[in-house]
Amino acid sequence: MPEPDVDVLIVGAGITGIYQLHRALEEGFTASLLEAGDGVGGTWFWNRYPGARFDSESYTYGYLFSEELFDEWAWQEHFAEQPEIERYLNHVVDRFDLRRHMRFGATVTAAVWDEGSGTWAVTTEDGTTVRARFLVTATGVLSVPYIPDVPGREDFGGVQHHTGQWPAEPVDFAGKRVAVVGTSSSGVQVVPTIAEEVASVEVFQRSANWCTPLNNRPITPEEQAELRAGFEDLRQVLNTSVHGFHHPLNPRSAFEDSPEERQAFFEEMWASPGFRKFTSNYIDILDNPEANAEWCAFIADKIRSLVADPATAEALIPKDHRYGEKRPPYVTGYFEAFNRPNVSLVDLRETPIVRVIETGIETTDGVHEVDVIVWATGFDFGTGAMLRMGIVGRDGLALTDHWSDGPTTFLGIQTHGFPNLFFPGGPHAAAGNNPRYNGDQVDIVTDTLVHLRAEGGQVIEVTAEAEQRWSDMIDRAAAATPFGTIGQYVGGNIPGKPKRYLLNAGGRPKLFKEIARVKDTDWAAFTITP
Ligand code: NAP
Numbered sequence: 001m002p003e004p005d006v007d008v009l010i011v012g013a014g015i016t017g018i019y020q021l022h023r024a025l026e027e028g029f030t031a032s033l034l035e036a037g038d039g040v041g042g043t044w045f046w047n048r049y050p051g052a053r054f055d056s057e058s059y060t061y062g063y064l065f066s067e068e069l070f071d072e073w074a075w076q077e078h079f080a081e082q083p084e085i086e087r088y089l090n091h092v093v094d095r096f097d098l099r100r101h102m103r104f105g106a107t108v109t110a111a112v113w114d115e116g117s118g119t120w121a122v123t124t125e126d127g128t129t130v131r132a133r134f135l136v137t138a139t140g141v142l143s144v145p146y147i148p149d150v151p152g153r154e155d156f157g158g159v160q161h162h163t164g165q166w167p168a169e170p171v172d173f174a175g176k177r178v179a180v181v182g183t184s185s186s187g188v189q190v191v192p193t194i195a196e197e198v199a200s201v202e203v204f205q206r207s208a209n210w211c212t213p214l215n216n217r218p219i220t221p222e223e224q225a226e227l228r229a230g231f232e233d234l235r236q237v238l239n240t241s242v243h244g245f246h247h248p249l250n251p252r253s254a255f256e257d258s259p260e261e262r263q264a265f266f267e268e269m270w271a272s273p274g275f276r277k278f279t280s281n282y283i284d285i286l287d288n289p290e291a292n293a294e295w296c297a298f299i300a301d302k303i304r305s306l307v308a309d310p311a312t313a314e315a316l317i318p319k320d321h322r323y324g325e326k327r328p329p330y331v332t333g334y335f336e337a338f339n340r341p342n343v344s345l346v347d348l349r350e351t352p353i354v355r356v357i358e359t360g361i362e363t364t365d366g367v368h369e370v371d372v373i374v375w376a377t378g379f380d381f382g383t384g385a386m387l388r389m390g391i392v393g394r395d396g397l398a399l400t401d402h403w404s405d406g407p408t409t410f411l412g413i414q415t416h417g418f419p420n421l422f423f424p425g426g427p428h429a430a431a432g433n434n435p436r437y438n439g440d441q442v443d444i445v446t447d448t449l450v451h452l453r454a455e456g457g458q459v460i461e462v463t464a465e466a467e468q469r470w471s472d473m474i475d476r477a478a479a480a481t482p483f484g485t486i487g488q489y490v491g492g493n494i495p496g497k498p499k500r501y502l503l504n505a506g507g508r509p510k511l512f513k514e515i516a517r518v519k520d521t522d523w524a525a526f527t528i529t530p
Contacts, residue, residue, distance in 0.1 A: 002131055004119045006030045008449065009132030011108050011122075011389070014042015016425035016438040017138030018089060019063065022096050023446040024136075033098075034106040034124060038168070040093050043142050044085045049163040049186065049374070050173070051193030052082040055214055055274050055330040056433045059227055060246050062088060064235045064439070069095060071228050078273060079216040079330075110390035111135055113419060118459045118529070120420065123390075133458070134449060137386055137423045138442075141430075141502070144384030146494055147375045152355040160373040163190065173198050176371040179361050181353075184209055184487075185329040187376030192333035195343050202368050203338075204361065206348040208318040210299055214330040215273045242508050244436030247276040254282040254291035266298040274330050275433075286324045286482045296323050306335040315347045326487045381488035382427040382502030383407055393418035394461075406491065406500025408471040410462040410525060411514055413441050419461035419529075422448075428474055431483070431503040437511065444515045448523065457528040466525035470514065477505035 008024040010017050013035035024031040037045045044052075054061050058075035073091065076084055093099050103124075110123040120135040145164035147153070153160070161167060163186040173194045180187050181204040188211055191203055219227070227234070237246050254262060269277045284291045300317045307313035316335065337343045351365040360369040383403060391399040397417045409415050412428030424441035425434070452460045478501030484490070491497035504511060518525055 002114070002117045002119060002121075004117075004131045004133045006032050006130065006132050008032075008134045008136060009034065009120065009122055009130055010136045010138055011035075011111075012042055012138040012140060012143075012385075012425075013037070013040045013093075013102055013104075014044070014138060014140050014143075014425070015061075015063075015089065015435050016140070016442060017042065017136075018093060018098065019065070019439060020136050020138050020424065020442045020445065021098050021101055022065075023442055024449070025098070025101070027446055027450055029134075029449065031101055032130070033102045034108055034122070034130070035102060035104050036107040038104050039086070039090070040099075040102070041086045041089045042138075042140050043164075044082060044089060046143070047164055047166060047186070048082050048086070048168070049161075049166040049190055049376075050171075051189035051191075051332075052163070052166075052186070053077075053189065053214075053216070054079045054085065055185070056245065057274060058084075058219075059234070060238055060244070060433060061435050063092060063435075064238060067231055070231050074224055075219055077216055077218050079214055108389045110392070111137075111421075112390075112392045113394055113421070115394060118420070134420045134422065136445060137389065137391075137421070138425050138438075139385035139389070139423075140425055141382045141384075141427070141434075142379045144380040144388065145375075146378045146380050148377055149495075150353055150356055152357055155358050156356050156360075156373060157358040158360075158371045158373065160375065162375040162377070163187070164379055171372065173372065175199050177360075177369060178202070178372045178374065179204055179368060179370040180374045180376055181361075182376030182378065183207070184376070184378065185327065186378075187374070188329045188331050188334045190374055190376060191343065192331070192337040195337045195340055198342065200342045200344070201337075202344050202346050202370065204346045204348055204353065204363075205315070207320055208316050209326065210296065210318055210321075210323045210328045211331045211334055212270060212277050212299060212302075212328065214332050215271060216332060238433075238436055241436070243275075243279055243431070244433030244508060245275055245279050247279040249283065250280045251283055253284045254288065254294055262294060263298070266295060270298075270302060278324070278328060279432075289322070292322045292324070292482075299323070303335055306339075308339045312338050312345050315345055321486060322482065324483050325485050327484055327489070378488055378493050380494050380497070381491070386423060386426055391418070391421070393421065404498070406498040407502065408467055409474075410467040410470045411441065411444065411511065411518075412504055413445055414462040414467075414526075416462050416464045416467045419459045427502050428470075428504050431505065431507050437504065437508060440508070440511055440515065444518065447519070448526070451523055452528060455528055457530055459529040460523075460526050461529075462526050473510060474501060474505050477501075477507075477510070478503075481505055 007029040008031040010033040058080040106124045123129045145162040183205040351363040354362045407427040409428045422445045425438035430437035
């Protein structure tokens with residue numbers, strides 16, 4: 001009977017995987033981690049495109065498990081840029097002596113459950129196999145870049161990169177003619193960041209988005225001191241908040257206020273940092289179409305006031321969706337960039353892309369000659385990485401077959417038929433500030449492993465009934481929410497992908513409730529085998 005090489009094998013050195021490795025070691029398990037990239041950071045390793053930064057406040061996105069760590073790391077900005085995030089995650093890894101448990105450049109190609117030994121055999125691209133009692137795939141939701149199947153991409157003679165697979169060596173933009181394809185969260189960060197140094201940027205937009213200002217700024221020494229002094233309060237707020245942000249909910253409905261008060265409130269929202277415009281807006285901003293329309297009209301007027309050319313301004317105002325039906329991007333100087341003579345919009349609704357040619361992109365109105373193409377065209381969200389790892393569970397069941405209609409899960413951490421496999425930070429994981437939800441999941445995964453050990457068990461698997469209950473809850477909540485009902489969160493951005501809600505539509509309250517139930521019932525949702 002083959003013995004495991006390690007108790008817990010984690011895949012992915014992103015925020016979730018790092019925390020899972022730390023927790024497993026802390027609880028006395030042997031643990032190691034495989035990472036496809038050459039370094040630490042996961043999403044924040046690969047997405048090193050110009051302008052990549054948090055749009056949740058840095059101190060609410062980082063770890064909260066150690067006050068010493070919180071005290072010794074001084075975030076420079078309220079919304080940190082990618083290089084600082086990567087430095088922070090490397091600091092955490094070294095601070096907690098985790099690097100010696102990690103293997104980089106290790107892409108998992110197969111993970112097969114061996115019923116006889118109760119272990120996972122996990123094989124990497126180089127043919128090496130590691131046997132683990134427990135497999136935790138912390139492979140993230142945004143780790144498989146999507147580039148549309150535009151004919152001729154391989155014919156392009158210039159430089160082309162996807163934002164989610166940005167090279168480590170700097171891309172030279174100076175004096176270059178650049179095409180940015182895609183105008184969601186990634187594309188709108190790239191455009192203003194490169195606008196000054198390039199010869200030109202042409203922004204290829206299929207759908208406009210409801211962008212509002214990030215309102216980033218440096219953290220002053222006084223604010224730094226306040227953050228440190230307020231650590232326990234902040235931790236308390238973030239560990240209990242419904243969405244994982246520290247922004248308070250606003251109990252008021254839009255039409256409780258007069259039109260003048262509403263205008264003043266929207267101005268306040270517009271000037272507020274990041275997601276506050278989402279989480280602290282009128283309570284009915286998503287659910288009441290009229291309230292939503294008022295907010296959209298306010299943003300549209302802002303766009304008209306910021307963009308000098310009226311036709312460009314109109315094209316930058318979304319026409320096909322309401323605020324919140326897609327994840328809203330937060331921007332710094334995006335609309336203003338279109339007032340520069342070297343920045344222009346290509347409206348793909350008017351003139352779609354025909355093909356890529358050696359010298360640029362051909363649309364129905366002619367050829368746009370460029371030196372660099374930035375594909376900011378999104379990701380195979382949620383299930384992308386897990387479905388490409390060759391995961392095979394009990395009785396030869398492939399995860400690709402099990403989830404052929406979209407994922408079903410329990411708590412977004414396990415699925416029936418795949419014993420001892422956990423996937424915090426994957427499908428059904430979050431619907432707000434990701435590290436907070438994903439941290440909750442890592443904690444319950446770790447508690448589950450500790451419980452199993454205490455029970456003298458070797459194998460743990462969620463029951464089909466518990467999974468059904470959780471997945472039904474997700475489907476019901478998804479049918480009721482207007483949030484993220486088109487695009488990546490329902491698989492709508494990938495041709496042929498099954499349409500199923502990929503977030504935890506029930507939100508953090510449901511997660512907390514079900515985790516409490518797991519503990520109160522002594523893990524009744526799982527089958528434990530000695
Ligand atoms: P995305 O939201 O999926 O947007 C992809 C963009 O590419 C959209 O504008 C889409 O247009 C366009 N596109 C796709 N296929 C196209 C085609 N065939 N022709 C032309 N355009 C096409 O991807 P993303 O911007 O990378 O963002 C993904 C997620 O990453 C975000 O939701 C967010 O969670 C995260 N993110 C966060 C930050 C941050 O600030 N922290 C920054 C970047 C990303 P359509 O809308 O018409 O489909």
